Amino acid sequence: ARPRVGYYYTGKTGAEIPLQEIKELKVKEYQSIPVVVGEADSVYDAISAMFLEDVGTLFVVDQSSQLAGVLSRKDLLRASIGKQDLETMPVSIIMTRMPNITVCRKEDFLLEAASLLIERQIDALPVVSEKDNHQYEVVGRVTKTTMTKALVHLVNSERPLGGNRS
Amino acid sequence: ARPRVGYYYTGKTGAEIPLQEIKELKVKEYQSIPVVVGEADSVYDAISAMFLEDVGTLFVVDQSSQLAGVLSRKDLLRASIGKQDLETMPVSIIMTRMPNITVCRKEDFLLEAASLLIERQIDALPVVSEKDNHQYEVVGRVTKTTMTKALVHLVNSERPLGGNRS
Numbered sequence: 001a002r003p004r005v006g007y008y009y010t011g012k013t014g015a016e017i018p019l020q021e022i023k024e025l026k027v028k029e030y031q032s033i034p035v036v037v038g039e040a041d042s043v044y045d046a047i048s049a050m051f052l053e054d055v056g057t058l059f060v061v062d063q064s065s066q067l068a069g070v071l072s073r074k075d076l077l078r079a080s081i082g083k084q085d086l087e088t089m090p091v092s093i094i095m096t097r098m099p100n101i102t103v104c105r106k107e108d109f110l111l112e113a114a115s116l117l118i119e120r121q122i123d124a125l126p127v128v129s130e131k132d133n134h135q136y137e138v139v140g141r142v143t144k145t146t147m148t149k150a151l152v153h154l155v156n157s158e159r160p161l162g163g164n165r166s
Numbered sequence: 167a168r169p170r171v172g173y174y175y176t177g178k179t180g181a182e183i184p185l186q187e188i189k190e191l192k193v194k195e196y197q198s199i200p201v202v203v204g205e206a207d208s209v210y211d212a213i214s215a216m217f218l219e220d221v222g223t224l225f226v227v228d229q230s231s232q233l234a235g236v237l238s239r240k241d242l243l244r245a246s247i248g249k250q251d252l253e254t255m256p257v258s259i260i261m262t263r264m265p266n267i268t269v270c271r272k273e274d275f276l277l278e279a280a281s282l283l284i285e286r287q288i289d290a291l292p293v294v295s296e297k298d299n300h301q302y303e304v305v306g307r308v309t310k311t312t313m314t315k316a317l318v319h320l321v322n323s324e325r326p327l328g329g330n331r332s
Contacts, residue, residue, distance in 0.1 A: 016182040022321050047247055051240070054287075073239040074217070080246040081213055114318050118311070121220075144310035145284070151317045152280050155188050 017154060027113050028106035030150055031127045031140035036061050037091060039068045043079050044086040046071055056145075057124035059138050060095050067103070067126055067136040069095030103128045103136060114147045183320060193279050194272035196316050197293045197306035202227050203257060205234045209245050210252040212237055222311075223290035225304050226261050233269070233292055233302040235261030269294045269302060280313045 035053040037046050039060050046058055050073065060069035071091055079094045080086060104113045104125045113125055127140030201219045203212050205226050212224055216239065226235035237257055245260045246252060270279045270291045279291055293306030 015185045017185055017188075019181045019183055019321060022183075044247070047243065051244070056239075056289075073222075073243060077213060077239060077243050077246060078217070080243060081210070081252065086247065111318060111321055114314050117314055118318060123222075144314045147314040147317050148280050148283055148310045151313050151320075152277060152284060154317075155185060155277055 022154060023109060023111055025110040025150070026106065027104055027108045027110055027127055027140070027142055030110055030146050031106060031142050032146060034059050034126060034138045034141040036138060037071070038063075039092040039095070040090050042087050043076065043084075043089045043091055043094060046091045047076050047080065047086070050076065055124075055141075056143065057141070058091075059126050059141070060091055061138065064135070065137065066131070067098060067101065067128060067138050068092070069097050070101050070124075070126065071095050072123060098136075099134070101126070104142065105129070106140060110142070110147075110150060113142050114150075117142075117144055117147065188320060189275060189277055191276040191316070192272065193270055193274045193276055193293055193306070193308055196276055196312050197272065197308050198312060200225050200292060200304045200307040202304060203237070204229075205258040205261070206256050208253050209242065209250075209255045209257055209260060212257045213242050213246065213252070216242065221290075221307075222309065223307070224257075225292050225307070226257055227304065230301070231303065232297070233264060233267065233294060233304050234258070235263050236267050236290075236292065237261050238289060264302075265300070267292070270308065271295070272306060276308070276313075276316060279308050280316075283308075283310055283313065 035049060035055045036059045037049055039062055050058055056073050058071040059067060060071060062068040075094050102116055102120050102122060102125055104127055106127050116125060124141055124143040126138045127142060128136035129139050130136055201221045202225045203215055205228055216224055222239050224237040225233060226237060228234040241260050268282055268286050268288060268291055270293055272293050282291060290307055290309040292304045293308060294302035295305050296302055
């Protein structure tokens, strides 16, 4: 490789990030806390929760606290320009439902989760713990914000591996 | 470092990404096409544009095509649950205005843009070309999607540098 010259040039002593270590980063090291609403909650309450918690995606759980759906800002925006009464419409009408939800697990590789976000064109994945009968408990959240933070942290930390950075 | 064992373990021959090369990636190598609306356009038209173009952030330009504001999904959602008529309300009422807009330039480092997205808690930055009198022409867009793609590409490509990957 030809030498690079400039203020940021550090020469051959520059640190390197072992590619393998990035590939082995786990979802659990970067996941954040999920924000959930109940499937009987109103769209209005979901919009309020989204603003209060300042998240882009809400997860919807059923009465047994299992994952039932996902609500994006886009879903809520679409509903809010409709003619229905947001205070009486339950989120179950507009959410993306199981089994059409893309999920990940805390032991999954972070880069696999990042690839899923890009391939499926979604903003967030619920991190789930699987129960019997394909029942999922929501234990975390990874988003494009998670991935942006990971990119910044990888470059800024001397040792990208070790410990929870969320 | 202690050895890691497992299916993905490649031993000491694993590739490394020179940290310096990641730090030197430029915004222009990853930026995507900006989606703009006019400041006299209605909020309803902006919501339509957001769905049609499938973006999370719109940039607002004035009559001379210079950057005047930014509209996030959150801004549009907040407006849509209000009592106003979305078809007559101009976006200029609800947009974030200059000079409160965080911008970047195509020669900026990608990682600086990523840090700005995290620090300012925003989803997108307009890539601008500066004119006289702090007038900005919008020439691109970098978002948390851009950063998620960059993270995936860095790990999947043997040679992270060289060429436009957007």
